[in-house]
Amino acid sequence: MSKHIQAVRGMNDILPDVTPAWRYLEGTVRGLFDAYGYQEIRMPIVESTELFKRSIGEVTDIVEKEMYTFEDRNGDMLTLRPEGTAGCVRAGIQNGLLHNQTQRLWYSGPMFRHERPQKGRYRQFHQIGVETFGLAGPDIDAELILMSARLWKQLGLADAVELQLNSLGSSESRTAYRAILVEYLWHHADQLDEDSQRRLNSNPLRVLDSKNPQMQALIAAAPKLSDHLDAASREHFEQLCALLDAAGVRYTINPCLVRGLDYYSKTVFEWVTDKLGAQGTVCAGGRFDGLVEQLGGRGTPAMGFAMGVERLIALLDQGGIPQQDYRPHAYLVLLGEQAQREGLLLAERLRDAVPGLRIETHCGGGSFKSQFKKADRSGAPLALILGEEECQQGRVGIKPLRDDGEQQQMSHGEAAEWLASYMQQTND
């Protein structure tokens, strides 16, 4: 084993047995975004380290100890993106997409964080994300949540996830509350556990989210974020809730829901599941009205979310995905030298004549017996047979492998028609 080079820890191969699930998810998501008028954007995987420091926050875990950062040959510090929002905002500013206009964008791709791998958590993982720009109201917040809710319905996951919602207030009121909270916690520093003492510096609001039972009394007595919301944020949040109520989307208001990235303000939300162990957040996002300006653009309201693809795939695996059939319709079996020469050409002609037809051509010779075995394994419902006899007569055999229909011989032209009508009958 040591002679073999292994994949880098926490970076997984996505093998053919799961790629159908990935395609199903990606296809469904694309259709969903089209239905809401969102446009795709693709950003580089590598960005300046500075971008993430300025957006995610210098003292967050992500920036302090989880980024894959390296020096480029010319001395620039670069980082494999740990999330998508920063790059999306950068791309928007750089290309003038955010200047005095509205954008609804989506992206998907790999992200990198150097964490200890665990169920639902990998060093290379995939996110599908959505960002909107130039829209300040609770209506866009609601649209994003409705869109995600529709996705769960389409994927058959509606019963597996639940929505948690909170408001952090404007960046000003959040900052003010943060100071009040820090002061409170500072006064009780002796009662803080080790994690919370660390969070006091990095992300004090996260102390409220502690799972430690011994911290609960202290947390319960702490000043409440909701009591320190500015009036505009409170109204924004109430309107969002009303929109969700009207749409019949159920949610739980979780006053401890805080999110780890510095740029969030006002609305934050998470879709969580109890079916994936410790990494239960499947989709999360929020408003980041200050980020565009922070990255050098003109002040622009923004709201987005990201989904963890591996986690969604894991959920889909539990519920079973619809039979998306990428298997061939027909497996072409070839016996004899002439057939081996003509087989590839016959397959090409059939693909020309019958759009959408999936044919797997046998390569590499072997007995009829072994070829039929492979035909069976391929999952194809039909075997096409080209042997010496068929070659001489200019014909081809078609044998159903999944029902007890008779094997038939026909001309190549007839075979094309037969296959076309077969595909129509089976609605494929």
Add this chain to the structure above:
RNA sequence: GUGGCUGUAGCUCAGCUGGUUAGAGUCCUGGAUUGUGAUUCCAGAUGUCGUGGGUUCGAGUCCCAUCAGCCACCCCA
């Protein structure tokens, strides 16, 4: 970064308190059928027992280190 559990054929696993040439199922290949698959029967192929050290007359089995996987903490999608 911290802790617990696990590493034996491509895959799923057995291998008792250390004792000769390391096993099963599956998969793969060939045959029983000179041109017909999933069943059955027969035969065959495949392992540096994760890696490196140590203890021992002898290590898959015990000890240490290391790497990887899983789970939890932490973090977060």
